[in-house]
Amino acid sequence: MSKIFTQADVSSHSKPDSLWIVIDGDVYDVTKFADDHPGGKKILQRVGGKDASKQFWKYHNEGILKKYQGKLQIGSLDSKPKAAAPAPAAAPAPAPKAAPKPKASTASSSSHEQSEALEPFGQLIPFADPSWYQSYHSPYYNETHAALRAEIREWVETAIDPYVTEWDEKKEVPAEIYKEMGKRGYLAGLLGTKYQSNYVENPIKSVPAEKWDLFHEMLVTDELSRTGSGGFVWNVIGGFGIGCPPLVKFGKKPLVDRILPGILNGDKRICLAITEPDAGSDVANLTCEAKLTEDGKHYIVNGEKKWITNGIWSDYFTTAVRTGGPGMNGVSLLLIERDFPGVSTRRMDCQGVWSSGTTYITFEDVKVPVENLIGKENQGFRVIMTNFNHERIGIIIQCLRFSRVCYEESVKYANKRRTFGKKLIEHPVIRLKLAHMARQIEASYNWLENLIYQCEKMGDTEAMLRLGGAIASLKAQATVTFEFCAREASQIFGGLSYSRGGQGGKVERLYRDVRAYAIPGGSEEIMLDLSIRQSLRVSKMTGMKL
Secondary structure, three states: OOEEEOHHHHHOOEEOOEEEEEEOOEEEEOOOOHHHOOOOHHHHHHOOOOEOHHHHHHHOOHHHHHHHHHHHEEEEEOOOOHHHOOOOOOOOOOOOOOOOOOOOOOHHHHOOOOOOOOOOOOOOOOOOOOHHHHOOOOOOOOHHHHHHHHHHHHHHHHHHHHHHHHHHHHOOOOHHHHHHHHHOOOHHHOOOOOOOHHHOOOOOOOOOHHHOOHHHHHHHHHHHHHHOOHHHHHHHHHHHHHHHHHHHHHOOHHHHHHHHHHHHOOOOOEEEEOOEOOEOOOHHHOOOEEEEOOOOOEEEEEEEEEEEOOOOOOOEEEEEEEOOOOOHHHEEEEEEEOOOOOEEEEEOOOOOOHHHOOEEEEEEEEEEEHHHEEOOOOOHHHHHHHHHHHHHHHHHHHHHHHHHHHHHHHHHHHOOOEEOOEEHHHOHHHHHHHHHHHHHHHHHHHHHHHHHHHHHHOOHHHHHHHHHHHHHHHHHHHHHHHHHHHHHHHHHHHHHHOOOOOOOHHHHHHHHHHHHHHOOOOOHHHHHHHHHHHHHHHHHHOOOOO
16 A cells, blocks of 8 residues: 655655655655666755656656656655546556357347447547547447457556657567567457467457457557557567468468467567568569579579568568569569578668668578468469558558547647646647647548448458558558648647657657658558559449449
């Protein structure tokens, strides 16, 4: 139980050998921490025995408080009102309810039959979370989604969010975090397929595997993205989320059985290697070459890949190679393993997503067994195109949550910061910025929900044809929204969003990450052109009348 102190108790601990401070009514013993304080011990000594809330929030965000609270807090003031308790990023969620029993209808239809609005969740800042978090009615979510949401958020807030800035600066996330993704069973549900329960040691706890749907998958990505770090999200699900689905869907069973358990349990890593120095969005013209040996047992691979997410840590590379003539009909996919001689990787330094492990890969006479062919020879382009929908939806989910992070951080700051005698939130120009952010986020998110529902109902081929155009368009919409929100948040934070760390740290980091979302997976210009061409072509096939 937390100890209770009077202000007089705290005031008596104002010397270097016994140094206490108060932040938001809570008492912290910073005596031993003073020498490690990044700003120097003198700063702490100036506020020793006093309320340091104003000084703390001037330089830090709540992630710093979360990081050190468990180590340094020794109690609270007797004068601390209950309402002043430092709120975590999400209010405690109600205990997860048991999944509802299926009704008489089919299980697939019952998974989206939610007649009652779910309990409110989070801090209830309007538009900072999707509307169903705030007891809005939705046809898409039920108690299993709420249980999964609570499980992920608790893990993110305690084990991830306080350390994300530190990991970003180091350009690496501890390996045990990816391993934990496997232990928790998350990886097996992030493939755009049914839950892969046959290959995991620990299936996900909060959702029965047979009830797993694409909205559960969306939730995992969405909640991980609340960290406000593209580098972190790409580290744990980036390469995996685009490199593993082709293996699962098109790999031969012996290959899948050998490779997949290690990946889904978090022991091995996989990435997608398509982009080349001269072939980005123009996938059909890639040049990395794979020639079949005379005995027909191996491919010999030579070429280079660039901007490959997670490549420096990956054990497997789902690699696009040219096995035939020019154009899309000469492209195949091979699973290349790191321990094959001739594979080399080096880290690339980029503008954003620092902890994602962006990589330059060189293949020199790499001998790959024909059993590692994914799909059929010279038919890899279809596999790649099918995979793009899944990749782009992942980008959309992240962009819209990052946009919400920019918005939420701005709302919180605008309610603290005072200029010209009043809070920022009291200035109409600031409210206008927030309103423009919110309207774009909500419009885009509702489109996303609709598209995910369509993906849930359609097969891969139908979705590739009918939804490819709309998903490409929303990908562009989401990245434009993200860029807009990052800029407006930066304007609201002013200089605090220009320096790394501190209150504006998330905004500064996300501003750097914007281009990493606007370009990969298809640049905005290519996406918008593709969206119209694809939509018109498919509509013409299905009876469009002009």
